[in-house]
Amino acid sequence: MTRDDAIYDVMVIGAGFAGMAAALFASAQGLRVVQAGATGGIDFSTGFIDLMGVHPVEEGHRWNNPWSAIKAVVRDCPKHPYGLLERREIEESLDIFTGFLTEQGLEYVGRKERNTCAITPAGTIKRTYRVPRTAWNGSVALGKKAPALIVDFHGLKGFSGKQLVETQQHNWPELRSVRIDFPGGRGELYPEHLAWALADPLIRERLVASIAPHAADVEYVGFPAVLGLNDPQKVVTHLEELFGKRIFEIPTLPPSIAGPRLRAVFDRGLPSQGVRTLSQKLVTQVRKMDGGMFQFDVGSGAARVTVVAKAAILATGRFFGKGLWADREKLTESVFGLPVVQPENREGWHRSEFFDPKGHPANTAGIEVDSRFRPLGTSGLPAYENLFAAGAILAHQDWMRMKCGAGLAIATAYKAVEELNK
Amino acid sequence: MKRLQTRVLILGGGATGTGLARDLALRGVQCLLAERRDINAGASGGNHGLLHSGARYVASDVEAAVECREEGAIIKRIAPQCVDDSGGIFVAVQGDDERYVADFERMCAKSQVPVRELDVLAAREMEPTLSDSLIAAYAVEDASVDPFMLSLDNMAQALSLGARYLRNSKVVGFVRDGGRIQFTRFNDETTGEFFEVEAEIVVNATGAWAGLVAAMAGAHINILYSSGSLLVTQDRITRRVVNRLRKAADSDILVPGGTVSILGTTSVTINSPDDCRPTVAETNLIIDDARAMIPVLETTRYIRAYSGVRPLVISGDGSDARSVSRGFSLIDHAQDNVGNFITITGGKLTTYRLMAEKTADVVCEKLGVDAPCLTRTEPLPASSMGKWTEPGRAPKSWIQNRDADDLILCECEMVSKNAIDSIIGNMVGMRGNSMLKAIGLRSRVGKGPCQGGFCGLRITGHLYDQGHVQGGHGITELKSFVGSRWRGFSPILWGLPLVQADLQEALYCGALDMELDHNTEYFSCEDDE
Ligand SMILES: Cc1cc2nc3c(=O)[nH]c(=O)nc-3n(C[C@H](O)[C@H](O)[C@H](O)COP(=O)(O)OP(=O)(O)OC[C@H]3O[C@@H](n4cnc5c(N)ncnc54)[C@H](O)[C@@H]3O)c2cc1C
Ligand SMILES: Cc1cc2nc3c(=O)[nH]c(=O)nc-3n(C[C@H](O)[C@H](O)[C@H](O)COP(=O)(O)OP(=O)(O)OC[C@H]3O[C@@H](n4cnc5c(N)ncnc54)[C@H](O)[C@@H]3O)c2cc1C
Numbered sequence: 001m002t003r004d005d006a007i008y009d010v011m012v013i014g015a016g017f018a019g020m021a022a023a024l025f026a027s028a029q030g031l032r033v034v035q036a037g038a039t040g041g042i043d044f045s046t047g048f049i050d051l052m053g054v055h056p057v058e059e060g061h062r063w064n065n066p067w068s069a070i071k072a073v074v075r076d077c078p079k080h081p082y083g084l085l086e087r088r089e090i091e092e093s094l095d096i097f098t099g100f101l102t103e104q105g106l107e108y109v110g111r112k113e114r115n116t117c118a119i120t121p122a123g124t125i126k127r128t129y130r131v132p133r134t135a136w137n138g139s140v141a142l143g144k145k146a147p148a149l150i151v152d153f154h155g156l157k158g159f160s161g162k163q164l165v166e167t168q169q170h171n172w173p174e175l176r177s178v179r180i181d182f183p184g185g186r187g188e189l190y191p192e193h194l195a196w197a198l199a200d201p202l203i204r205e206r207l208v209a210s211i212a213p214h215a216a217d218v219e220y221v222g223f224p225a226v227l228g229l230n231d232p233q234k235v236v237t238h239l240e241e242l243f244g245k246r247i248f249e250i251p252t253l254p255p256s257i258a259g260p261r262l263r264a265v266f267d268r269g270l271p272s273q274g275v276r277t278l279s280q281k282l283v284t285q286v287r288k289m290d291g292g293m294f295q296f297d298v299g300s301g302a303a304r305v306t307v308v309a310k311a312a313i314l315a316t317g318r319f320f321g322k323g324l325w326a327d328r329e330k331l332t333e334s335v336f337g338l339p340v341v342q343p344e345n346r347e348g349w350h351r352s353e354f355f356d357p358k359g360h361p362a363n364t365a366g367i368e369v370d371s372r373f374r375p376l377g378t379s380g381l382p383a384y385e386n387l388f389a390a391g392a393i394l395a396h397q398d399w400m401r402m403k404c405g406a407g408l409a410i411a412t413a414y415k416a417v418e419e420l421n422k
Numbered sequence: 423m424k425r426l427q428t429r430v431l432i433l434g435g436g437a438t439g440t441g442l443a444r445d446l447a448l449r450g451v452q453c454l455l456a457e458r459r460d461i462n463a464g465a466s467g468g469n470h471g472l473l474h475s476g477a478r479y480v481a482s483d484v485e486a487a488v489e490c491r492e493e494g495a496i497i498k499r500i501a502p503q504c505v506d507d508s509g510g511i512f513v514a515v516q517g518d519d520e521r522y523v524a525d526f527e528r529m530c531a532k533s534q535v536p537v538r539e540l541d542v543l544a545a546r547e548m549e550p551t552l553s554d555s556l557i558a559a560y561a562v563e564d565a566s567v568d569p570f571m572l573s574l575d576n577m578a579q580a581l582s583l584g585a586r587y588l589r590n591s592k593v594v595g596f597v598r599d600g601g602r603i604q605f606t607r608f609n610d611e612t613t614g615e616f617f618e619v620e621a622e623i624v625v626n627a628t629g630a631w632a633g634l635v636a637a638m639a640g641a642h643i644n645i646l647y648s649s650g651s652l653l654v655t656q657d658r659i660t661r662r663v664v665n666r667l668r669k670a671a672d673s674d675i676l677v678p679g680g681t682v683s684i685l686g687t688t689s690v691t692i693n694s695p696d697d698c699r700p701t702v703a704e705t706n707l708i709i710d711d712a713r714a715m716i717p718v719l720e721t722t723r724y725i726r727a728y729s730g731v732r733p734l735v736i737s738g739d740g741s742d743a744r745s746v747s748r749g750f751s752l753i754d755h756a757q758d759n760v761g762n763f764i765t766i767t768g769g770k771l772t773t774y775r776l777m778a779e780k781t782a783d784v785v786c787e788k789l790g791v792d793a794p795c796l797t798r799t800e801p802l803p804a805s806s807m808g809k810w811t812e813p814g815r816a817p818k819s820w821i822q823n824r825d826a827d828d829l830i831l832c833e834c835e836m837v838s839k840n841a842i843d844s845i846i847g848n849m850v851g852m853r854g855n856s857m858l859k860a861i862g863l864r865s866r867v868g869k870g871p872c873q874g875g876f877c878g879l880r881i882t883g884h885l886y887d888q889g890h891v892q893g894g895h896g897i898t899e900l901k902s903f904v905g906s907r908w909r910g911f912s913p914i915l916w917g918l919p920l921v922q923a924d925l926q927e928a929l930y931c932g933a934l935d936m937e938l939d940h941n942t943e944y945f946s947c948e949d950d951e
Binding site: 045054125170254320325327346347349351357 | 699701702703706709826827828829830831839876879880882883884886887891892893894896897900901904905908909911912915916917920921923924925927928929930931932933934935936937938939940
């Protein structure tokens with residue numbers, strides 16, 4: 001076990017969207033930041049940043065304007081975490097966050113007042129707020145119903161151009177697909193390998209050569225998201241030059257390239273902002289020290305580190321992130337043992353139909369916070385003066401049904417940092 | 423309306439119906455089996471898979487014990503591919519009824535069920551997960567049987583001898599002509615189509631649904647529906663079948679099923695056989711009770727729950743499900759003035775062959791066919807239709823026969839694209855809707871920790887690629903597949919399975935918006951540059 005003698009201003013617990021955003025915002029404000037966390041939603045996400053898309057969930061009502069949707073949800077569910085945020089704060093958080101991604105070579109685009117319709121690998125269309133630039137042309141082509149060709153590859157499972165064409169046939173008649181051999185690739189292919197391979201301009205040329213005969217009469221060519229790992233825009237631009245067509249990416253099923261791309265950006269970008277990252281490590285113990293500071297044990301065995309911080313942001317996600325845990329009787333919070341608002345017993349956690357439009361009550365369980373995003377203890381008062389929470393662990397939201405995953409994580413992280421730094 | 427003809431029409435594709443199809447086919451009698459959903463959609467796909475030695479019934483039902491002993495031995499002989507002859511043990515723990523324990527050997531002797539007393543320490547050596555508070559242990563000849571392989575193999579041989587099989591065919595009515603059924607009317611619930619079958623004899627082998635089906639023909643059977651739930655563990659906990667040595671109750675038995683173990687079962691009276699589904703309450707009850715016998719059952723990881731309905735035919739005024747006879751009922755509805763209609767229901771998986779034999783005897787007598795039953799001795803050939811249900815088969819085949827272009831579509835159970843194609847290839851004439859579910863029941867797909875979440879999506883892509891599904895249909899079927907896996911998944915959502923369920927919903931709803939209606943107009947956001 002090693003000791004880190006520094007005293008940090010803030011410990012960010014979690015390395016998903018909320019944790020990454022919190023570390024970014026806090027370091028940008030000049031705070032001394034340490035961050036721990038392992039695999040989370042980022043690694044499995046599509047790369048889309050949803051802000052707010054559906055409300056009320058039981059009606060499946062979709063909103064083109066996320067801001068109106070936020071207003072509506074706050075009106076109807078006053079405890080929704082968006083109720084604690086001003087529009088200005090949400091906008092600012094997303095601007096800083098996507099600005100940072102863009103700076104690091106992963107440009108995000110979208111429009112201010114409107115959600116964007118994006119194509120999913122299932123062939124469904126989802127509303128989201130910010131998409132990687134490399135996906136944008138797909139939404140444009142969809143909007144125009146332009147003649148487009150989806151390319152997929154022998155050996156890349158879980159991505160079927162034909163499925164996209166079939167599910168969209170009534171809506172987008174000029175969508176077609178073709179399956180080809182990836183240049184030099186046979187057998188089972190993985191997005192990350194293909195992305196590496198496409199770093200080589202010669203492979204791109206061969207790729208274009210084998211697709212060109214199928215693409216004569218289309219304006220757009222869509223690919224599974226495998227077009228480069230660190231600088232996808234460069235690959236896309238090169239392909240557009242070679243092809244003379246507009247190119248776009250569609251996310252693949254997880255684990256897709258979107259995760260590694262985002263993670264790579266933060267792995268590069270956060271340390272250079274001075275963040276001490278303890279990556280792939282979890283907080284295993286917390287002690288409250290005299291004077292109110294926290295002491296954390298991070299990681300286990302020989303690799304364990306002890307760090308001290310004046311304050312902390314809990315951004316540990318839900319069940320998949322491991323911020324919440326369940327035994328047969330109840331839901332618990334994993335790091336501090338904070339109270340979790342939840343249905344009375346396990347029978348109330350899930351509905352009998354998976355796709356029940358109301359969503360599952362377990363998914364709105366979570367941590368309640370005060371207006372400064374401090375988790376409440378059993379007394380109903382903040383459990384600690386200097387502990388803040390952000391992201392999916394917050395109660396009274398169902399990001400999966402409301403379509404507010406990454407956006408809510410980023411915006412609440414922003415607010416938590418603001419309050420912490422007051 | 424489409425109309426088909428056959429000599430014998432069998433209703434219901436469980437162990438009994440498929441066993442009967444084979445029996446008749448072996449006797450040279452033309453038959454057609456029609457099933458509402460697909461093979462083993464009822465109790466035959468929702469049972470414990472215990473090939474009973476008879477020992478469980480020695481106290482309550484000597485006749486059933488004897489039948490099980492005899493039939494169990496026959497199945498082991500004729501269908502070894504479907505059986506894991508693991509042996510079984512009965513154990514009692516502190517607090518269990520010692521009089522029952524003391525009487526056990528004598529009761530077994532009465533039904534000639536072989537039993538051997540074990541030293542409790544020896545028993546714990548044989549099965550180290552047994553509780554240290556054991557007070558008695560006996561070895562018996564229990565085994566486990568793969569009900570899917572069994573029914574698929576039965577059906578495969580029947581098909582090879584000229585029988586026909588229709589899935590997605592639900593009986594919705596009968597057209598009677600005086601004292602006989604002239605036509606049986608069906609509905610394909612996946613397409614809405616209706617059709618009729620004309621047969622000389624109609625056999626109702628619809629298990630728990632037999633009363634509902636018989637009523638459509640104007641016949642009456644009084645059936646009590648007893649639903650039982652079971653839990654599947656991630657790993658195999660014991661080598662042998664382990665029974666609690668006490669008067670039959672809930673959570674008494676742990677049966678190995680290849681790489682997993684199956685724990686159960688409850689007995690809950692329900693109003694309709696369609697109401698059957700495992701619940702959170704039953705899950706808790708099973709674990710709370712069974713941990714006395716095998717403590718690790720408290721902490722082990724569960725993969726899913728499932729349930730089935732026992733049709734308990736009431737002859738007397740039995741009101742408690744467990745005390746009603748579990749022997750089978752073979753009813754000639756000539757007694758209800760329907761001369762060419764027979765019901766076979768009740769019984770056990772273990773005795774399906776005997777049930778089929780007795781039924782076929784009556785059918786042949788009515789048809790005037792003089793052909794002896796062959797199933798008592800004739801081996802049941804292993805079929806390519808049934809083989810993919812075996813755990814370990816797909817991975818082995820992947821490693822041994824892999825070609826360069828094959829891919830693993832189901833990663834939990836290592837089922838490859840070629841394996842899926844071979845399953846589809848074997849379904850000639852049975853294709854149509856609900857392909858994903860059909861693949862699920864013919865293989866291990868959807869049975870691993872992801873419960874179909876990931877493999878369902880990948881296989882759907884493959885079905886689109888191969889042209890087996892079109893338009894929005896593949897998505898509809900995927901939703902239905904995931905929805906039906908959820909029935910068994912939702913009762914066990916704590917610990918890691920809840921983590922998995924969270925990921926599944928993040929993917930299907932969070933990322934893919936699949937809970938929303940995609941048929942309505944949703945393209946109002948135009949994206950211009
Ligand atoms: C399959 C999938 C698809 C998605 N698609 C989209 C999408 O299309 N659009 C969208 O907007 N969002 C999407 N998301 C959601 C998004 O990625 C985030 O999951 C969500 O925004 C919540 O983020 P979070 O940071 O609060 O939690 P998580 O992403 O769950 O992160 C939790 C973090 O906390 C860490 N942690 C947990 N316990 C500890 C501990 N004891 N010590 C230290 N660290 C700990 C974890 O290791 C992890 O790094 C998707 C998520 C998934 C899983
Ligand atoms: C919880 C439980 C555990 C059990 N454990 C064991 C065990 O360990 N060992 C053992 O030997 N036995 C066991 N049994 C008993 C055994 O499962 C059954 O006896 C056996 O499977 C019955 O087979 P079947 O073909 O008669 O009925 P089923 O398998 O129920 O088949 C009836 C079929 O008819 C179909 N059907 C229904 N309505 C219609 C319609 N209108 N039109 C067309 N088709 C229709 C259904 O879809 C179904 O596939 C258990 C039963 C249960 C419920």
